[in-house]
Amino acid sequence: MYLNDLEKYKMEIIEKIRSTGIKATTQRRAVYCALSALGHASADEVAVAVRSDYPAITVATIYRVLDSFCEVGLISKLSTPSGKMQYDITAHDHAHIIDKSGTISDYDDDVLNEMISNYFEGKTVNGAKINSVKVQLFIA
Ligand SMILES: [Zn+2]
Numbered sequence: 300m301y302l303n304d305l306e307k308y309k310m311e312i313i314e315k316i317r318s319t320g321i322k323a324t325t326q327r328r329a330v331y332c333a334l335s336a337l338g339h340a341s342a343d344e345v346a347v348a349v350r351s352d353y354p355a356i357t358v359a360t361i362y363r364v365l366d367s368f369c370e371v372g373l374i375s376k377l378s379t380p381s382g383k384m385q386y387d388i389t390a391h392d393h394a395h396i397i398d399k400s401g402t403i404s405d406y407d408d409d410v411l412n413e414m415i416s417n418y419f420e421g422k423t424v425n426g427a428k429i430n431s432v433k434v435q436l437f438i439a
Pocket residue numbers: 339387388389393394395404405
């Protein structure tokens with residue numbers, strides 16, 4: 300399913316992964332390509348997509364690859380209202396719009412991001428510095 304995309308954007312994907320300082324193995328390229336196509340997805344959804352083209356890749360490997368991508372800042376994670384962890388191909392700060400069906404889409408608003416950043420700058424909560432703020436907008 301994603302094999303054609305993987306070949307088409309092979310060099311772009313390799314450069315993107317390598318830019319974070321990790322090797323662009325076949326498994327990592329396949330996982331990145333699948334999440335690129337999905338946008339926001341659970342590890343299980345990524346696993347289904349990857350394994351349709353690469354049945355030899357274990358689900359455990361896919362989880363490890365996704366977490367390694369998060370560690371190097373290539374992708375990000377978000378927690379949905381249902382408590383399910385989703386991986387996000389977009390790593391930079393951005394808000395999310397969640398509709399009634401639970402579909403998640405990105406909401407980029409530089410003014411909102413700057414306002415939130417300025418508001419919390421230098422503030423602490425329970426004596427701790429705030430690392431990040433995640434905004435989720437729920438629409439009817
Ligand atoms: Zn997102």
